[in-house]
Amino acid sequence: MTKPYHVVGIGNALVDVLAHADESFLDSHSIEKGIMQLIDMERAVHLYGQIGPAQEISGGSAANTIAGIAHLGGRTAYVGKVKDDQLGAIFAHDLRAQGADYDTPPAPKDTDGETGRCIVLVTPDGERSMNTYLGVTEHLTPADIDERQVAGAEWIYLEGYRFDGPESHEAFAKAIGAAKAAGGRVSLTLSDPFCVERHRDAFRKMIREDVDMLFANRAEILSMYETDDFHEALSRAAAEIDIVACTDSENGAHILSGGNHWHVPAVPTQIVDATGAGDLFAAAFLYGVTHGHDLETAGRMGCVAASEIISHIGARAEADLTALFKDHGLV
Template identity: 30%
Template sequence: MRPLLLAAGYVNVDVTAELGRIPGFGERVTAGRISRSPGGMTANMACAASRLGMEVRFFGGVGPDTGGEEAVAELARFGVDTSAMTASEGSTTTSLILLGPEGDRAIVSEPLAFDYQPLRAALVESPERRKCLHVDGYRLADGLSVLRQARRAGFVTSADLDGIEPGELAAKLPEIAEALDVAFLNAGLAEALAEDPEEAADQITGQGVTAAAVTLGGAGAVVADGSGCWRVSTPEVEVVDATGAGDVFAAAFLAEWVEGGDTERAGRFAAAAAAISVGAAGARGQVPYRGEVVGLIEAS
């Protein structure tokens, strides 16, 4: 039986501007192209996890508009169960992505109102099998009680800490660690804990998190657990758009890790999956299948 993933958090419309350079305040530039596509940290992660073999249910809200209809349809196209999604009164949230020529980007997101009731009900109803709950960092301020409930119900709990203010992460790490089995964060956020990503990962696992991963973009990632810390490299690929690569990394890590808890192996699998995902424009332009990831690892 496939492991179950409950994914709770952002689903939105991505408006992406492809630029020769990312402007500063007071500047004006002309985009090579401006496009719209479904996005959202956790929605991206849910699509990738489904494609990599997990059974995925998504929890989040969309507005009564075309963007919301497209977002739900896109999740369903990837095989994600959207039956627990809720309708919000406002419009579907929008994310502005400024994409530079080397795949670098700046992202501006709207806040998201979240209804926890369907998620709490699902935690009670879920059958006894391998199962995970993953949330984005924007949920942690008011979602720690849900994560603790999930652990009591036998779930592996996971969060992408991006979205937490750096000062808040340092101050609340002990409280956050009590609710998490797996934590993901990028290099910039890790600097709130230590200058060295290995030390930051060790700090997180030292607080009680079972496994931690610090993503380093094209330089790969650092993964750690109670038995060690490893730097995993990213296969060399041409970068078209790095949007969503961290979401694919988190999905691939969990998809592999829940099968046996091997942190280093899961880190290498996740780095390869993320490398494939940057080869096309859009957060879901090139979400890999498991066979593609295995093939890239063997070829590398």
């Protein structure tokens, strides 16, 4: 029986505020380059006042992935909390406009806090430094998980950043239970090496017990398995998880499953903004897996999608990804 959704994603619902900045701006504002830092509302307001011209685009890691799958024609839904405010309306409109279902009830107007936003500072080398005010999205609870919707997914996609929320682990457990009971499978993205450090034990428990597909990059998987040996980390992950998809920047991606290991080359491109490269790799990979393609082809789709995203500002596709797949002989 065909399920209503190929993928349902759960993550932090954020609006990305994208601006260019140089290294001296990062230094003068004590911003560590290339990672995600959690900030409070006061810091968010201050940074917003200091940056130059900015572009506001609905973001959030899992939301970017779900939007990418929807762009490709996949049936998707997203779970993430916004407030009934201006940025919340922008987030909901942008995601639905991509073709994804989004029905998470917004926090009321009188709720403390606001819709979360991520101030993404892009340096001339294309690296992005993320300053995230979670706002109301931090308070996603089990009550926000619609078990019928989750049960209607072939795969659920869990965003590692959500581990920072106080009731996130319980919300994930509810979603995993509903998905597995209905024959669905579970994918997880590690999101960020520092996120892994904050929640390594919880990640490890979920990986051992529930995860069927793991997405990570080199830094994240090294942090996860506390080693400096990349191939050791890959091997340890593959021993625990059915499918491992690990990106490695300009070195492409490694796909491991069933004792097989495929190395997929990157698609060369001029890097404008690395924001969302991993998110869109996951989108294309999940699209490939849910549409009958083998894992190596799905990995190649992921690298094509990632190369498109890093060629422009923002984490939503501007080119027709299906056409790019055809150009590369993948469909």
